[in-house]
Amino acid sequence: MAFRLVTARIPHPARFARGRRWSSGARILKSEVPDIIFHFAVEDYLMNFAKITSPLLYLWRPQPVVTIGRHQNPWKECVLEQLQSDQVALVRRRSGGGAVFQDPGCSVFTFIFPSAAFDIDRNLETVLGGLRRLGVAAEKKGRNDLVYQGKKISGSAFKHAPDRQVSLHHGTILIDTDLTALQRYLTPDKRKLQAKGISSVGARVMNLREAFPSLTHQDLCDALTEEFRDREGASGPVEEISEQSELAQAKAFQDLMAELGDKSWRFGKTPEFSHQFETRIDGVGVFDVHLKVVHGVIEDATIFSDALFPDVISAAMTSLCGVEYGRDGIGAALKGLGPQFTEEGPKKTLEAMTDWMISNVGD
Template structure:
């Protein structure tokens, strides 16, 4: 069976996750395929996760950090150029998960690092986790992807994950943090290129064959319509935010004109229902707030724009609407 080796020179996570999808869905499965890639600073969330629960969305936007949602499950991870990501694709009948782990372990051995398998999907050096994996299976093909911590900025992981504990009751998976270490701790000369070369070498040795390395770049999108389609999906707000499992956001506060106890039900990142309990004298204000917020994207800019529109349309209510806007948008910081 022939080998195929793909390597991305692009660090845009939407491109790389789209390439993974393209490999899984559209590539000829009658080969053992290896794909190596890395991302610019990105929080990658699992398919069933809530970005508002997992990430500090505001801080990410301010610092130009990508948000990506992968097709597979699992928790939130932070990627930067200090992470090397690997993907193996094999026909279902010759897929061998142990072989994939052996290839990575052998590659690390070449760099003087003794790693072993921990549990079903992690690799560690000593008692420190250096790699996590996830798996996906279809009728005719199987897929294994993982990440290796080479020289990742561990501080950033804390900067962008785990927001202030908002009162969000999420239906979805919350991430678990583990004791982790960079491979650089065990070999200071290691980098993405050296590690990639070692993985390619171990991959070819394992299968007793060789293949040219195919470099993927932006031009690949133009040549592969299916890849471009996946890219558009990965980059789309509807995929990254809209696919969030249903959740509710409950906040309350006291203004000098009354108490507002606000419940937002959010489905596919759109406010589907608004319930407001209040002792404010102006009942019309409460009805207008409900009406304005229902159907809005759960997105600070959109909610701000909608409430600005209400304040402009009803100048006599503008002061109260602005109070609510400032408070609600502030509480949505994640």
């Protein structure tokens, strides 16, 4: 491709407040830092400390790492002993979704938009358009996957900051990742495999290099950059972010790095469960519920899930604490969350989870 990448230093977040009009304010960032915690900190910093008034695209890739969704159980999702033996990091995202292995052969895109303009399909169309520029006729399938010739090449996860009216969508694109690592490090839920009629994780994914041997991470970045420019009007240079960037030197950024790398965040708490039940709900996700009940009252509620709307899961766990154990108490607590989640995706997740939990709790 003839596109030439131009780099520049990202300004201090205060300067985002003086951003240009939408037609010229869309921005593209890129980084070659290998540490995925750095990239998650960039995402959090932009969402929480920058004034996002226009679309933003961030392109990056990590060193070998397994990332899990905000509410997933690492002991259930991963082969921790193998991760430790191979010195592969385990990192928990703030977004939802399932466990994923990533390495330099796995390119990542991050969209950050003002929530009023956030549209998952719009983002995925940008990715599909970029792939078409490379001759890859991919298509959307299922919840938010992209496939090529029937095999998955991309998955996505999301998070929102309602108080700041900013939303994020990040996803992977498999170019030349180690697909055998999926089987070494992850322990996929058997119900997912049975529901999709497959025998292993590796059987349903593919690297684009299998069909496009010369494709590189830089090729993909160039194509996504061009597509994003055309769709969102990004006219400025691609801004390179490194550990020496002004953004990365900010105390708030360093605090985010420390928090995301802390063991208590990565592994969470494990209460003494007194009632555990789990299921997979088609089109919604896997739910693994643990309730600690003391004197007929739920003292602690932990819900592990790969559902794409983590705010629903967080609200459910909070609402269940202090509630009388039983269908009436649990039903009232979860149904009371209805006014908070009126959009189709979160609403469907809450309703499906509520109906299932009520049906699995005996009075």
